[in-house]
Amino acid sequence: MDTTLQPILEASGLAKSFTLHNIDGRTVSALHDISFAVQPGEHVTLAGSSGAGKSTLLRVLYRTYRVSTGSIKFHLRSGRVVDIAQLTDVEILALRGREIGYVSQFLAAQPRRSVLDLVSRAGVSRGMSRTDAREMAALSLRRLNITEALWDVHTAVLSGGEKQRVNIAAGLISPPRLLLLDEPVSALDPENRARAIDLIADLADAGVAVLAVFHDLDAISRLATRVIRMAHGRIIDDGPAAEVLPFLQPSDVQP
Ligand SMILES: Nc1ncnc2c1ncn2[C@@H]1O[C@H](COP(=O)(O)OP(=O)(O)OP(=O)(O)O)[C@@H](O)[C@H]1O
Ligand SMILES: [Mg+2]
Numbered sequence: 001m002d003t004t005l006q007p008i009l010e011a012s013g014l015a016k017s018f019t020l021h022n023i024d025g026r027t028v029s030a031l032h033d034i035s036f037a038v039q040p041g042e043h044v045t046l047a048g049s050s051g052a053g054k055s056t057l058l059r060v061l062y063r064t065y066r067v068s069t070g071s072i073k074f075h076l077r078s079g080r081v082v083d084i085a086q087l088t089d090v091e092i093l094a095l096r097g098r099e100i101g102y103v104s105q106f107l108a109a110q111p112r113r114s115v116l117d118l119v120s121r122a123g124v125s126r127g128m129s130r131t132d133a134r135e136m137a138a139l140s141l142r143r144l145n146i147t148e149a150l151w152d153v154h155t156a157v158l159s160g161g162e163k164q165r166v167n168i169a170a171g172l173i174s175p176p177r178l179l180l181l182d183e184p185v186s187a188l189d190p191e192n193r194a195r196a197i198d199l200i201a202d203l204a205d206a207g208v209a210v211l212a213v214f215h216d217l218d219a220i221s222r223l224a225t226r227v228i229r230m231a232h233g234r235i236i237d238d239g240p241a242a243e244v245l246p247f248l249q250p251s252d253v254q255p
Contacts, residue, residue: 007037014070048230103171107163111156122170140169181212
């Protein structure tokens with residue numbers, strides 16, 4: 001873990017509203033005045049009831065959505081600092097993968113690709129050699145309980161839980177410096193969930209900064225070093241996990 005306490009991400013004054021073009025142009029305000037910083041090796045869990053703005057915040061940081069106002073300073077591996085809110089689309093694409101990763105609860109559609117191929121390619125796209133990527137992919141798939149019999153089948157035929165584990169293997173291979181996770185283990189049974197959580201827990205030791213949403217108090221208790229609680233698009237609590245967890249309401253962690 002980096003002990004210099006130089007943040008990797010500094011979000012300041014973020015706001016996001018959506019214009020509903022097909023409903024008389026009405027605007028929905030999803031995030032207001034969001035400010036926080038994340039250090040390397042921190043595992044920050046976003047909690048809050050449905051509609052609080054957790055997924056919107058992750059998408060804004062990955063720049064799937066553009067913020068309406070605010071800045072998102074990101075400290076690159078090279079030491080340069082960029083504002084994700086201001087970068088061009090081409091610059092954002094260059095950041096994705098090696099610097100910032102995003103794993104949702106759904107496997108990105110690549111139906112004609114085999115399981116091993118999909119996971120290894122994710123490693124190659126982050127700079128691994130093909131041999132190393134295949135070795136690492138095999139290791140993660142084994143840890144996630146995906147049997148070798150499935151490695152050369154197309155991902156389209158997998159069950160929901162298998163797809164989710166393949167998605168985690170691809171998202172965590174040669175991990176980026178900041179990883180955004182949106183309910184990545186939602187479809188897993190307790191045993192496979194525990195395996196996936198073990199893999200996610202290793203990220204902190206590797207110095208990866210993680211910002212994650214889990215609808216599972218056990219996962220949060222095991223992983224989070226810090227909890228940010230959101231309500232109605234605002235941060236209402238932000239502190240060490242041990243201090244915030246006792247105050248979470250059931251609705252903060254249930255889907
Ligand atoms: N693309 C969009 N267009 C319009 N409104 C949106 C869009 N994305 C999100 N919203 C709105 O923003 C608010 C926050 O939604 P968000 O998905 O971030 O909540 P969440 O905290 O992730 O909830 P959940 O726990 O149910 O996943 C909601 O009111 C939602 O309807
Ligand atoms: Mg969500």
